[in-house]
Amino acid sequence: AQSVTQPDIHITVSEGASLELRCNYSYGATPYLFWYVQSPGQGLQLLLKYFSGDTLVQGIKGFEAEFKRSQSSFNLRKPSVHWSDAAEYFCAVGAREYGNKLVFGAGTILRVKS
Amino acid sequence: GAVVSQHPSWVICKSGTSVKIECRSLDFQATTMFWYRQFPKQSLMLMATSNEGSKATYEQGVEKDKFLINHASLTLSTLTVTSAHPEDSSFYICSARDRTGPDTQYFGPGTRLTVL
Numbered sequence: 001a002q003s004v005t006q007p008d009i010h011i012t013v014s015e016g017a018s019l020e021l022r023c024n025y026s027y028g029a030t031p032y033l034f035w036y037v038q039s040p041g042q043g044l045q046l047l048l049k050y051f052s053g054d055t056l057v058q059g060i061k062g063f064e065a066e067f068k069r070s071q072s073s074f075n076l077r078k079p080s081v082h083w084s085d086a087a088e089y090f091c092a093v094g095a096r097e098y099g100n101k102l103v104f105g106a107g108t109i110l111r112v113k114s
Numbered sequence: 115g116a117v118v119s120q121h122p123s124w125v126i127c128k129s130g131t132s133v134k135i136e137c138r139s140l141d142f143q144a145t146t147m148f149w150y151r152q153f154p155k156q157s158l159m160l161m162a163t164s165n166e167g168s169k170a171t172y173e174q175g176v177e178k179d180k181f182l183i184n185h186a187s188l189t190l191s192t193l194t195v196t197s198a199h200p201e202d203s204s205f206y207i208c209s210a211r212d213r214t215g216p217d218t219q220y221f222g223p224g225t226r227l228t229v230l
Contacts, residue, residue: 032217043120043207044158044221090157099171100217101148102209104157 002027004093006105013081014113021076021108023091033074034092034102035065044090050074061085086112117141118210120222127198128230135193135225137208143188144210148219149181152205164191198229 005024013019025031032051036044048059055067065076074091091105117140127133137147145166150158162183163171170183180202182194191210195202205226209219 034218036221041205041224041226043118043223044209046218046220049218094217094219096217099163100146100211100219101160101163102158102219106157 002093002095002098002103004091004103004105006089006091006108008108009106010109010111012111012113015083016080019076019078019081019085019110021089021091021110023074023076023105025072025074025091025093025103027072027093027095029095029097032094032096032100033065033067034094035059035063035074035076036090036092038088038090038107040087047076047089081110081112083112083114086110116212116218116220118208118220118222120208120225122225123223124226124228126228126230129199130197132194132196133198133227135195135206135208135227137191137193137210137222139189139210139212139220142210142212142214144191145188145213146211147185147191148209148211149183149191149193150207150209152207152224154205158207161193195227198227200229203227203229 003026034049035047038044050067088107090107092102094102119138121136147164149161161176164183164185166185172178185191207224209221
């Protein structure tokens with residue numbers, strides 16, 4: 001069965017520090033990979049996506065993610081976190097073979113301390 | 115581009131009434147839309163896949179007679195919660211799949227439903 005694991009429920013980083021949010025997946029098909037961000041009471045905003053090609057993808061707001069097939073991972077990174085980055089981050093996986101339905105991880109809540 | 119709207123953003127209703135939530139893709143056509151439900155402090159759970167001009171496909175455990183989905187045009191899908199009860203209170207989020215490029219789902223801002 002398809003599954004997505006975000007092992008960290010909460011992460012707290014200092015403003016200006018680097019950030020890495022982990023995502024591992026288990027999928028029986030060639031995956032499409034996404035990172036979304038959700039502010040409280042809001043919908044999800046797409047940060048970046050990977051379909052094929054270069055395994056390091058750049059997204060909005062200075063975020064990037066690297067697809068590592070050997071580790072079944074798609075970790076999200078940002079070199080310097082801003083207070084406005086505080087939100088919940090969701091990793092999601094889909095595949096054409098599964099009708100492009102997305103399976104979401106449990107989410108990681110990012111807190112930024114000044 | 116790729117903007118999805120939902121209406122209403124929040125609604126409070128009495129138990130036993132029906133509530134309709136609209137999901138619109140504003141600047142692209144979406145042959146497929148998805149409806150999700152999110153409980154507090156939890157992830158999104160897919161309820162159903164809405165295909166333009168055909169019946170929706172419901173996930174296991176989702177009552178299709180309870181959650182009626184209509185996708186009458188390439189830019190509009192509606193979710194109607196029929197005979198709502200307090201346990202239906204939740205945050206409902208739709209997404210629309212943009213097929214003009216690599217398949218990507220763009221999400222609406224969500225609808226907070228509270229059933230009294």
